[in-house]
Amino acid sequence: MSFRDDSSGEEGRSELRKPLLHTGSWYRMGMGSRQSSLMEKLSSSASVIRDSSISVVLCTVIVALGPIQLGFTSGYSSPTQDDVIRDLSLSLSEFSIFGSLSNVGAMVGAIASGQIAEYIGRKGSLMIASIPNILGWLSISFAKDSSFLFMGRLLEGFGVGVMSYTVPVYIAEIAPQNMRGGLGAVNQLSVTIGIMLVYILGMFVKWRMLAVIGILPCAVLIPALFFIPESPRWLAKMGMMDDFEASLQVLRGFDADITVEVNEIKRSVATATSRRTAIRFQDLRQRKYKVPLMISIGLLVLQQASGINGILFYAASIFKAAGLSSSNIVTCGLGAVQVVSTGTNAWLLDKAGRRIFLIISTSGMSASLILVSVTFFLKDSAPEGSHLHSVLSVLALIGVVAFVSSFSIGLGAIPWVIMSEILPVNIKGLAGSVATLANWLTAWIVTMTATLLLNWSTGGTFAIYALVAIFALVFVIIWVPETKGRTLEEIQWSFR
Known part of the structure; x- marks a missing residue:
């Protein structure tokens, strides 16, 4: 596989070309004398x-x-x-x-x-x-x-x-x-x-x-x-211009005009650091890098700090503390709620936008966590077996289901989407690793402390998670931009 710059990529561009899959990479091949029998085999799958x-x-x-x-x-x-x-x-x-x-x-x-x-x-x-x-x-x-x-x-x-x-x-x-x-x-x-x-x-x-x-x-x-195909933007960054255009053509359709998108991506990678120049942590202090990195880390940390893993991992004991039986079936029900809510998010996200879903999600999480916290505090003083105790058990279940549903429609999926959108291509490797590490570190801390917190106070645990959800709502309102309907290049240029 050869590495070419922009100028070499111009050679032969007027010829009609089509993509070819070869050892996992996509290459370009001209019509006429260079067309092989493999292209004929691919023609049936092209449609x-x-x-x-x-x-x-x-x-x-x-x-x-x-x-x-x-x-x-x-x-x-x-x-x-x-x-x-x-x-x-x-x-x-x-x-x-x-x-x-x-x-x-x-x-x-x-x-x-x-x-x-x-x-x-x-x-x-x-x-x-x-x-x-x-x-x-x-x-x-x-x-x-x-x-x-x-x-x-x-x-x-x-x-x-x-x-x-x-x-x-x-x-x-x-x-x-x-x-x-x-x-x-x-x-x-x-x-x-x-x-x-x-x-x-x-x-x-x-x-x-x-x-x-x-x-x-x-x-x-x-x-x-x-x-x-491989990611066209990664291919462009690596200088594989022929493979880059071939990959993009496959993704957009063989008959699509990709000229505008090709030029946008080329302009973006032209301003990026070259392949052989390492990005250092000091470089992340520049505003065009610092702001998107801060937003990415903030969203991914708050996603886990809201307690989702602690609640899902120990859902059975939480429901048992609430006085509910059949915890395994209820846990499977929570899994189904996650799937339906996240599916709704995937369906509507490009229509409504990222910010509005994040605001709805964090608002719903805050309200439901407060409900569960208050329910468990009241339950401690309610006589076991009483009508009030039964009502509070149902309210606790409703609150947990509402929390999982609210999390799934926004804070569960969107932080990963936004991270992949706003990080510039030349720091995506380093900055993305830092943000992903912060996410998994927070997940580990929450998972390890959830049992201790629940043993200390179930109501208090949910109150702590509620404070985090409220902070997440404020963070979204102040810092998170709307990225719907904008190219990756437009999003990244907006931070300069």
């Missing part, structure tokens, strides 16, 4: 991806297997706790370590994710991330003691840490501006689908077989990546 939306949606669906893997990993410990502890003779503290190790691995993956995605591309990064996921699930499925269990969990965490950065970036870079929000929300939708699947399957499948099933998303993802 399938001729339309921009079909091609981009297909690419999004394929890379969405990554966040499904993330959701499966996150939810695995919930339905398997009792069986794993019994079969491997683990203590509760050992299983707690097992559950939290995915966050530790994800922090390591987050640190490496930006550089991996910058040097070997978005597709290559996803392939690399899939391998430790597969090895991790195999280690868990054949575990005879805690050591293999812990090693498998760390490997899974590393893989999903890389994926959590790479997937939203890839989707943002391939999507047309009028579809970018909805397609970006597919990332979080896939996470919720993964969580719901592991909750449901965990009711019927033993933990070892469930670990084997966990291999499937990545096992399908690896070969599927060979049939989709």
Whole structure:
């Protein structure tokens, strides 16, 4: 594969060219004397991806297997706790370590994710991330003691840490501006689908077989990546101008005029730091970098600090404290609520905009968390078995469901969308790694402290999370820009 600059990319541009898939990369080939028999084989499939939306949606669906893997990993410990502890003779503290190790691995993956995605591309990064996921699930499925269990969990965490950065970036870079929000929300939708699947399957499948099933998303993802184009913006940044235009042409349709978009992307990468010049942390102090990085970190930290993982991981004990039975069924119901709410977000995000959904989401989260907090404080003084006690139990359930629903329609998906939109291409690797690391570090802190806080005071725990949600609302109103209907280049130029 050759590296070319803008001037060399002009050569032969007047010829009619079409994309060709070759060893996972997309190349250009002229008609006439250079047309090969492979182009004739591709002609039958060309009509399938001729339309921009079909091609981009297909690419999004394929890379969405990554966040499904993330959701499966996150939810695995919930339905398997009792069986794993019994079969491997683990203590509760050992299983707690097992559950939290995915966050530790994800922090390591987050640190490496930006550089991996910058040097070997978005597709290559996803392939690399899939391998430790597969090895991790195999280690868990054949575990005879805690050591293999812990090693498998760390490997899974590393893989999903890389994926959590790479997937939203890839989707943002391939999507047309009028579809970018909805397609970006597919990332979080896939996470919720993964969580719901592991909750449901965990009711019927033993933990070892469930670990084997966990291999499937990545096992399908690896070969599927060979049939989709690399991010055109990454190709342009790397100087692969022929491959860049070929990739963009495939994504927009063979008959589409991509001249304007090509010129915009070229102008953007022309002002970016060259490939061989490293971005340093000092460079992030410039306003054009500092503001988008602050917004990205703020949203991703507040997403986790609102307590979503603590509430979902310990939903069964929360519902038990509220006096509700059938906690497993209720937990599966919460998973379904997440999927429906996030799906609604993906459908409407490009119509309504990012800011309005974030404001609605954080407002709903604040109100529902306050409701749950007040309910548990009142419940402590209500006689058990009384009518008031039953009413408060129902209100607690309504509040938790409302919180999860409010989180899913905004703060769950949109921070990843906005991060991938506002970070300039030349700092996306470094800044994206920092923001993703902050997200996973906060998730680990919340998960590790949730049990202690709930044992201290259930009402007090929800009151703390409510304060965070209120702060998130203020943060969105003051700092978060609207990115709907703007190209990535327009968004990034606005911070200069």
